Amino acid sequence: MKKKTKSEFKTTERDEYSLKIYNKSMHYRLKCNILRFEYKAHVGSSLKSIGIHYLSDLLNPDIRAKLGERLISLWDEVVLNDWTIRTDELSSKDQVKLKDWKNANFWIDLHEETRKKNRNKFSKELAEYRKIVQDHSDNVHQVIKEALIEKWCKIVTATQTTQIGQKVQDHSNTLNDLAPIPEPIESEVKKRLCRVTRLDISNQKRGSVYLRESTIKTIYKNDSKLYKVLLDYFGPKWKKINSITDIFETIAKNIRDIYTNREAKARKQLQKYNEAIERYKNSLFPFDDELRFTS
Template sequence: MIDYFKALINVTNNKRLQELADEGIFSTVIHKTDPDTGEPQKEDVYLYENIHLKNTSKGILIQGSLHKYRSIIKGIATAKQIKKQNGFNGDLFTLKDINETLQTLCEVIGFAPSLAVLQNIEIGVNCEVSFDPQEFLKGMLFHKGNHNFKIDHDGGYIQFDYNQYYIKIYDKSNHYGLPSYILRTEIKIMKMQKLHNAGVNLVTLEDINEFTLLQAFELLYNEFEAITYYDYTLRLEELTSKQQDKAKDYQNKEYWKKLSKNKDRKIKQRNREELDLMIQEFSSNLKGQIQRQMIEAKNKILDTSENENMLQSNHPLNGGQKGTTILPANHELTDFKVQNYQRFPASEMLKNVPTDHEAKNSKMSQNYTYNIGANCDIPPFLDLLFPTVKTDPSTSTKSTPSTPRPRTRKKPTSEVMNEPRNEGRFCPITGVSLELENPETKYITTKTLKHLKETDPSRYVLICSMNLPHTGKRAKYETDIDAHIAKQIRNYYRYRHNVKGKEWAKQLTFDFDTPSAVNE
């Protein structure tokens, strides 16, 4: 996940660098001279494998590809790859590999990773896909509002430039001549403020761990999600004549540029949503395939698949124990008030999840394994189910004025929770019981969400992380978190048939084929 990095080691140790040069550790020492006088300059550049080191007045500047450095010291890269591309970074680079590689680099050069303050860093994943990556790249339209992107290597490389970062998507298999199709998605951070604003607590090389990489992956995933493209696998023959005309417009970059100039932004957004629905229903959805491979690659890099399997095995439909949660029973949910809603993204709600690794900066949020489109089946929330009392028609009587209906004592929640439960109706989006909702309701609303917050905060946090925006911006119409989540779930339910068999980017897994999860 980590590739290129640039860091400043906050110590000056010219003696150590000279010793390494004398020992032959550095393959090259580049002596800089003044172009006017020809006098040698103090800032010599040392080359160790593919890593550059330079003395500055503030310390030692170190930069290079950590992934390629590993390929060199481990003998993975061929001599041709080392000569032509300074190494090889087309394989899997796990967190364990990152830690081992950093340890080796620090031991050779002689510095502590806590002293190396990051200035630039590349975060990306190699996705093994079943199609030619150029099939996806040729349909690129824009990223967010940026229509001006670089195209290189005969269409096999695309880059979106911003002041603080670059988004790079390219055909890695063609780059190295690999036997399988590999597409790389990457964000190159040019100013660390981009990461810090997103809540990613990466300051020094020592801060590279499972949680900061998970946060960084969330940023990468969200940036990739913001891409709009035309899918050339679209089955035009299945579209209506009106949709076919629209599809011709949608593949034209100039059409979208004209929409961007329109003062009414809703027009462009509506057309983008129509294109997304076409792609999801009438194409191979190449972007969706890439997103699933991004998540799979992330799981392999961070080795989080075991946690997801544990959650899936606890699903009652899979024979797991009912009501099992992954968080401790004494976990308390942070009280998020309305005024906090506009300041905290969804991932901020997970700060109080107990972990073995606490962030150094308490203000930085810690992310949760399942807060981005991961394939996870959420166990139906059985603890909220209320009993359904069946009445015998032959014994039922209508109340009359002379025989008033007897009053019944309202049972406290503790008694109701211990009574036999009716497991017949569940929300098809979240798997949560609908027993608190009206009989005609097909999905959970704020009523269930508020009760869920009090009785099972871990599942409530998980649903929040799937459905709240990650930008920290407040919704336009909804006044609190529960109202926003309820609206998201309602929208997912309404449009579920347009994405049957596919996955939404930031929600719980659909399960339309499970009888207990469908109430239609």
């Protein structure tokens, strides 16, 4: 492995955590660019503040969502040297200032200078730079932020679906056990599973691909443990529910939405990705067909 140089990555250290940004593909001498943004907690308090006390807490979807919010909030604090700024659109005064803004040492020195007094000076300078980025560039910082959000949503959604499948597979009862149907001829048997929960839905109407309310009702009556798993993951969170039937309908709807929303996010991500390629294909750090944002 090639020894790192300071030009290959940027880090910042805090008492409770550290951040690191670098091109992961350089470690493996890949032609593509893989941007890695790492958040490393040094003390437990930085994780306990969002409800993480044990590794098992990461199984909670709400906790994972908070962890994603923490990651995005830390990215918001990053000052990125945006190479897409259109300097010909800037005033002479802003062009001079831009030379300082593009120098990392300028921000480090300014932060040290204003840390104990006149702290508004740093905030004002940063706000001025970000306004220039917003009005006169492709805003690479925002593009990366959106990619981080989409990547995190994809990870959380995939993990949640996998965990549901694993949990329900641990139950010895299948839906056929709970609601027996006449034994078909073996050659005609084709087991059908819910696309999200991976539960057997062979006893449902032909063509159905998700758990239906009738099946959820059967689980409710016959397997309280399995029903609790479905309720915890797909049950109503904030919506006021008036009856148990409404709960069954909400669970079924949320199961369908898990799959359809994932497809919609994938289409949206692909569209933004293609737009990003067009914007940056001639830049110093171009996107290409192998670019991936990893966590």
